[in-house]
Amino acid sequence: MQRIDNGTYLTVNSDDLVELYAYPTDPGTPWIRVNFVVSIDGAVSQDGVSGGLGTDADKTVFAALRGLADAVLVGSGTVSAENYGGVVVSDEVRAARVARGQQPVPPVVVVTGSANVDPTAAVVTDAEVPPIVLTTSDAPEDRVRALTDAGVTVVRGGETLSGHAVKSMLDELGLYRVLCEGGPGLFGSLLEADVVDELCITTSPTMAAGSAGRVSTSDSAVDRPMLPAHILVDDDGTMLVRWVSNRTS
Template identity: 45%
Template sequence: MRSVWPPSPGELTGADLEAIYAYPATLERAWVQVNFVASADGAVEVDTTSAGLSHAADREVFLLGRDLCDVVLVGAGTARAENYRGVRASAKRLERRRRLGLADVPPIAVVTRTADLDPHSPLFTDTVVAPIVVTTTGADTAHLDGTEVVRAGDDDVDLALALRLLAERGLRRVDCEGGPRLFAGLIAADLVDQLCLTVAPLLVAGGAGRIAAGPAPAAPRALALASVLVEDGFTLLRYRRGAG
């Protein structure tokens, strides 16, 4: 993998990538990075999952996002479609996170209006750190007994409040892995600090959706291009919050 913007000679090392994708050193609030992969014609999935769009370089950056964060944020629909399980405590991850002063493994926080989650799914049973359920005040969570529940909002999840409550728990480096509805909600609430978007050199067509699907914000959110990495025709774009 190499950087074409900013231009850099030679292949990028793991340390280079860690520096490129690092969170701000000092955070007093939740800082949200969103990760997505899409085809060249804008499709967010192939046969209902993102796996058909991915590549080793994209996967490396995806896993790096988990290594650098305090919490992985994901919508319930994506967690079900992608058969989510807990973040693995690999030797490489443990070395990096301990060196950076982070907890060994980040929890996964699942955003769901209804708390309609299966407590017998791998998300709950195949993990070393219990997930956090981010839901509404009226959601029935009796079937999730023993799971940490964060209630934010009455009829729908108030994402700004949810992030504040996660930040109060020390979970400020937020790595959002989708899905499109959660991303759209974050855009509408102007909560996106960074977008990491991999563009796959594929044409998918069909009925696949886009990376953000939901009500439009009052005005487009401005982003500034921060880096462009390439490998095997895959383009890894990183945008940061702009001034507008």
């Protein structure tokens, strides 16, 4: 993998990735980074899942991003579609996290207004660290009870889960380095609230066509200017760009 720097290609190693994708030293408030992989023609998935678009470079950066995060934020629909399990990190990454003052393994934080998470799903049963579910005050009591009985931490907010509400709940939990992995509806709500600090987008060297959607969806369009922080390319044509919000750059 190489970094494009003023027309020059510089080789990038694992230590470089940690530096390139480092969060602010002391965010003070949740810094929300979103990560997606798309095809050249903009498809967000193949056969209904994003994993089909993944390349070796994408998987390497994906692991690096998870290793740096305090929490992995995801919508319940994506948890189900992608069969999410808990985050797994290497011993080396675990040691680096502890040295930075982070927990050894980041939890998965699931956003769902109706507490719609199966207590027997892999995200609950196949996780070193129990997940956290962010939900509303109107979430069905039986679902909440089933999740708490399974060891899940359930945090209830107000009647809706806007992007502002999600950020506020993350703040209350002390989770400041946040990696959002989708889906498009959650990303859209965060964009509407203007709480997305950066987007890491991988363009897989393939065309997909089909009926796959885009990385973000919402009821209304928004305008959120971004600036490129760096561009990485791999020998197979994979391109990885880190975009930072114009208001936080």
